[in-house]
Amino acid sequence: MAFQAGSFLPCKGTLLLLFSLLCCHFGVGEGQYKGFRRLSRVQGSSSSSRRGALDEQWFPQKLDHFNGADRREWKQRYFVNEAFYKPGGPVFLMIGGEGPANPAWMQYGTWLTYAEKLGALCLMLEHRFYGKSHPTPDLGTDNLRFLSSRQALADLAHFRTVMAEARGLTDRKWVAFGGSYPGSLAAWFRLKYPHLVHASVATSAPVHATINFPEYLEVVRHSLALENAECPLLVKKASDTLVERLKDPKTYDNITTDFNLCxxxxxxxxxxxxxxxxxxxxxxxxxxxxxxxNRAFEGVVGTNVTIKVLCGVMTDSTLGEPYARYAAVARLMMDTFSMKCLNASFDTYLRDMTNTSWDGPAAGGGRQWVYQTCTEFGFYQSTDSPNQPFTGFPLEYQVKQCANFYNVSAEMLAEAVAQTNEYYGGYDIRSSRIVFPNGSIDPWHALGITQDITPDLTAVFIKGTAHCANMYPARSEDLPQLSLARDHVLLLLQQWLK
Known part of the structure; x- marks a missing residue:
């Protein structure tokens, strides 16, 4: 059985896409860009570190690892923290994901706690095409062909090989860390390059690619219901009311006012x-x-808005009917993130997402991540399931965006997703010394490993926690099962690094 810090929530079956960097949320920046919710938010972090850990460094990287005739190179950003390293100790490699590599992770986070206890050297490598790691002059679709998980893994392999030789670390044991999409990369790095990485901690990792991921919203419904059984029912009533009003153009002025649209x-x-x-x-x-x-250490605003807060608004009858409460939630989030209005124009979104400049409004990660979903993963969080509270954004709507942004057809998308699972194994991953922490509240757990596959492919399923929770710095308010999960991962690392 999997080690369970709390009770087990059955794995649903497939996950979802998204972006927005919240990020993984919407709003661009480090979390989300309207429409598609980015997977991750975690990219590295612990207690104390040297000032040098915040200094960005640059690694000469190959543009195309799979074409020996292509000799082009570019500069990839990375960070180093030597504060905890002891001669003979392991090397920890934090994998960047679908957004800028955040140097805060070189100062804070559970992985640094492990590094301190185990005497590890800590490195963090930014993902190609994100942050300051620009392999090509722009984000044109022809250039994005060099953006893939396979190229990213080859980046990691080349980085690991060269850095090991340069720093005399060839005989050291390397451990890969990542959360969300980087969590998947951590698992796949161990799978595809077992001679280079000794073990991996793959947190909140969606390892199964799928075009349609309605299970995401099913977990959202379940998580809301755990707080208040009426909450998802009220959300559904509000959503259904809005859908009906959208059928009548006479209501558009009121909707514009109600939701403070731009x-x-x-x-x-x-x-x-x-x-x-x-x-x-x-x-x-x-x-x-x-x-x-505990994203507050990253300077993330809005971290005090929780399920409890949202359901508190939705169950407050003094605010009016469920529709009015739904609008109140939207205004609450705008106030929290200091947004003057809500941009809900698809035409604006289309214009932003097809801007190929590195200075474009979606260049923070939105255009890149959605491209990866269209050419590798799918992950589209649709309303196609009846067991969730929202209406109106079916799979067809999600898939059309691949054609709109990159000329990727539905058939091309289906083939790409099938190839991803064929290449990595999906749920049926076969490797060793990988631990998969997941939280029951996190909708992405449905595409992850939540039960042990073998004694060396271990699941840590944490009841009551969200996306990548075990990676953030510990605090006194943490649930006991979250603390136990962090301790369990440390015990595994100690065992694997003997």
Missing amino acids: SKLQIQTEMDSAYLLETLAGTFMDVVQYNED
Whole structure:
């Protein structure tokens, strides 16, 4: 059986996509960009460190690892923390994901606690095409062909090989760390390059690719219901009311006012209504995904908005009918993030996502991550399941965006997702010395490993915690099962590094 810090929530079956960097949320920056919720938010961190850990360094990286005739190179950003290293100790490699590598992770986080106890040297490598790691002049679709998990793993392999030789670390044991999409990369790095990485900690890792991931919203419903059984029912009533009003153009002025939209609502296609409905649902999706985590150390605003807060608004009858409470939630989030208004225009989103400049509004990660979902993973969080509280953004709406942004057809997407599972194994991963921590509140756990596969492919399923919770710095308010999970991972590392 898997080690369970709390009771087990059955694995649903497939996950979802997204982006927004919340990030993994919406709003661009480190979490989300409207419409698609980015997977991760975690990219590295612990207690104390040397000032040098914040100094960015640059590694000459190959553009195309799979074409020996292509000799082009680019500079990839990385960070080093030597504060805890003891001669003969292991090397910890934090893997960057679908956003800028945050140097805060070189100062704070559970992995640094492990490094201090185990005498590890800590490195963090930013993912190609994200942050300051720009392999190509722009983000044109032709250039994005060099953006893939396979190229990213080859980056890690080349980085590990060269750094080991340069620093005299060839005979040291290397451990890969990552959370969310980087968690998947950590597992796959061990799978595909077992001679280079000794063990991996793959937190909140969606290892199974799937086009349609309605289970994401099913977990959202379940998580809301744990707080208050009426909460998801009220959300559904509000969402259904909004869908009905969108059928009548006479209501558009009121909807514009109710949700403080940046421009007058115009519904000309199904994409317009779906984008609005997904934008509003995104508030609940983001809060559930990161509920009560400890992202405050990263300077993340809004971390005090929890499931409890959202359900408190939705059950407050003094605010009016469920529809009015739904609008109150949207205004609460705008106030929290100091947003003057809500941009719910699909035309604006389309324009932003097709801007190929590194200075474009979606260059923080949105254009890149959605490309990866269209060419590798899917992960689309649709409303296709009846067992969730939202309406109006079906799989068809998600898939059309691949064609709109990158000329990727539905058939091309299906083939790409099948190839990803064929290449990595999906749920049926076969390797050793990988631990998979997941939280029961986190909707992404449905695409992860939540039960032991073998004694050396271990699941740590943590009841009541959200996305990547075990990676953040410990605090007194942490649930006992979260503390136990962190301790269990440390015991595994001690065992594997003997």
